[in-house]
Amino acid sequence: MDSARYRANDGAHAAAGRSGTPAGPAYHRVPRPVPLYGAEFAADPRAVYARLRRYGQVAPVEIAPGVGAHLVVGYRAALDLLHDTETWSKDPRAWQATVPPDCPVLPLLGWRPNPMYNDGEAHRRYRRVVTDTLGMIGPHALRARTRSAADALIRRFAAAGTADLVADYARDLPLMLFNQLFGVPEEDHDRLVAPLAALLEASGPRAAGRAGDAVTRYVGELVNRKVREPGDDLTSWFLAHPARLTTEEVVHHVALALGAGIEPVTNLISNALSRMLGDDRYYSTLAGGALTAWDAVHDVLREEPPIANLGAHFPRRAVEFHGVRITPGELVLISYGAANTTPDGLPPGPRSDGGAHLAWSAGPHACPARGPALLIATTAIEQLTGQLCDLALAVPRDRLAWRPGPFHTALAHLPVRFTPVRDTPASASAPRGGLRPAPPHRL
Numbered sequence: 033m034d035s036a037r038y039r040a041n042d043g044a045h046a047a048a049g050r051s052g053t054p055a056g057p058a059y060h061r062v063p064r065p066v067p068l069y070g071a072e073f074a075a076d077p078r079a080v081y082a083r084l085r086r087y088g089q090v091a092p093v094e095i096a097p098g099v100g101a102h103l104v105v106g107y108r109a110a111l112d113l114l115h116d117t118e119t120w121s122k123d124p125r126a127w128q129a130t131v132p133p134d135c136p137v138l139p140l141l142g143w144r145p146n147p148m149y150n151d152g153e154a155h156r157r158y159r160r161v162v163t164d165t166l167g168m169i170g171p172h173a174l175r176a177r178t179r180s181a182a183d184a185l186i187r188r189f190a191a192a193g194t195a196d197l198v199a200d201y202a203r204d205l206p207l208m209l210f211n212q213l214f215g216v217p218e219e220d221h222d223r224l225v226a227p228l229a230a231l232l233e234a235s236g237p238r239a240a241g242r243a244g245d246a247v248t249r250y251v252g253e254l255v256n257r258k259v260r261e262p263g264d265d266l267t268s269w270f271l272a273h274p275a276r277l278t279t280e281e282v283v284h285h286v287a288l289a290l291g292a293g294i295e296p297v298t299n300l301i302s303n304a305l306s307r308m309l310g311d312d313r314y315y316s317t318l319a320g321g322a323l324t325a326w327d328a329v330h331d332v333l334r335e336e337p338p339i340a341n342l343g344a345h346f347p348r349r350a351v352e353f354h355g356v357r358i359t360p361g362e363l364v365l366i367s368y369g370a371a372n373t374t375p376d377g378l379p380p381g382p383r384s385d386g387g388a389h390l391a392w393s394a395g396p397h398a399c400p401a402r403g404p405a406l407l408i409a410t411t412a413i414e415q416l417t418g419q420l421c422d423l424a425l426a427v428p429r430d431r432l433a434w435r436p437g438p439f440h441t442a443l444a445h446l447p448v449r450f451t452p453v454r455d456t457p458a459s460a461s462a463p464r465g466g467l468r469p470a471p472p473h474r475l
């Protein structure tokens with residue numbers, strides 16, 4: 033990042049640069065990148081985004097001690113970058129060669145043979161495997177499985193009258209579901225929870241490295257099992273896809289889908305529940321009022337997106353991007369969190385259209401799982417609030433703790449109380465049959 037140069041005569045940046053940045057000549061070295069790791073960012077990302085915006089559309093940040101990046105914080109600049117595949121590549125290998133092998137963000141940002149880190153034809157081939165197979169899951173089957181997983185979890189704590197909705201519900205629900213979808217045996221679920229969470233926290237070289245290895249090792253075993261005994265699950269469908277992925281490529285696709293799928297869905301569910309329970313505008317929702325789970329989910333996507341900063345890109349050649357000189361091999365990230373809350377030219381705050389947002393990213397690498405993710409999150413929230421109608425936060429929302437990490441907006445805990453319920457319904461919606469939609473004649 034030393035070689036990065038920001039335009040000093042950018043008015044916004046001059047204000048931010050008071051801490052030792054001389055005004056003009058045209059470009060100067062970045063004085064002090066703003067850390068996105070640690071407690072300060074986790075506690076109040078908005079305050080950090082406000083500081084970053086003073087640099088203009090792109091700001092200098094550190095995503096781990098000593099690991100710099102340019103962060104795109106403007107909505108327009110984010111869209112410019114995400115749609116410009118001629119200038120920007122997703123292949124991190126040139127950047128990767130510049131960071132130490134134990135760099136704590138490498139397990140998340142290092143190159144792999146899957147859609148997230150590849151361009152052009154390789155990207156299209158990989159992405160098709162994901163979109164084709166996700167498209168084979170019937171929404172009714174997915175909803176039924178979500179309800180069933182939700183009921184099973186609610187039964188575990190309903191009689192207690194208290195729960196931590198992160199640990200007891202939002203974290204386990206997508207895990208149960210995705211493990212089913214990918215054919216992971218139930219007794220192995222715990223082997224995935226901690227390493228998947230550690231990847232996004234990027235908390236230290238050893239922890240992140242171990243987490244990456246644990247996920248790859250586990251998924252490797254799973255894929256080998258499915259090679260021998262294919263089933264009606266996404267892992268087997270990846271293996272059978274006409275793109276003819278190698279076994280190693282399938283391992284990286286399954287690991288990506290589990291990593292990209294489970295944690296953000298957890299965050300979407302818990303962030304939305306915390307809004308519904310902690311904000312008067314939603315209070316009436318639980319008693320049958322106006323704002324629905326769908327509204328809460330969309331407000332979270334705009335204001336506390338589960339993936340707050342990611343979209344790693346690298347310039348194919350030296351560029352000047354919104355006043356910043358960026359050279360090949362430098363890491364550029366998109367702040368979905370910052371960009372969402374300042375759609376350029378639009379007034380801040382809620383709007384009747386639900387508000388433009390980039391929580392799913394945009395362009396060719398936008399999330400391919402929007403539909404399933406929304407269906408899972410809204411169903412999970414409806415199922416919970418339908419059964420425990422007087423859920424209330426056990427601590428005020430502004431005292432809830434958020435997990436550290438540059439990449440996500442993730443609650444650490446969501447303590448709630450409610451009237452104990454002894455006889456929650458055994459899932460009337462327990463799924464029957466496979467994942468695919470039933471053929472029309474069976475309806």
Ligand code: HEM
Pocket residue numbers: 147148149159162288289290292293294296297300337338339341342343344368390391392393396397398399400401402404405
């Ligand atoms: C609330 C839930 C989710 C959110 C907010 C979300 C958001 C995103 C975002 C922002 C990206 C762009 C990645 C980047 O910035 O580099 C992305 C990519 C991706 N997501 Fe999701 N996602 C969610 C759920 C899922 C699920 C459930 C799956 C899979 C089953 C999934 C699979 C993927 C894949 C494979 C990519 C890479 C696409 C590509 O590079 O072409 N996501 N997602």
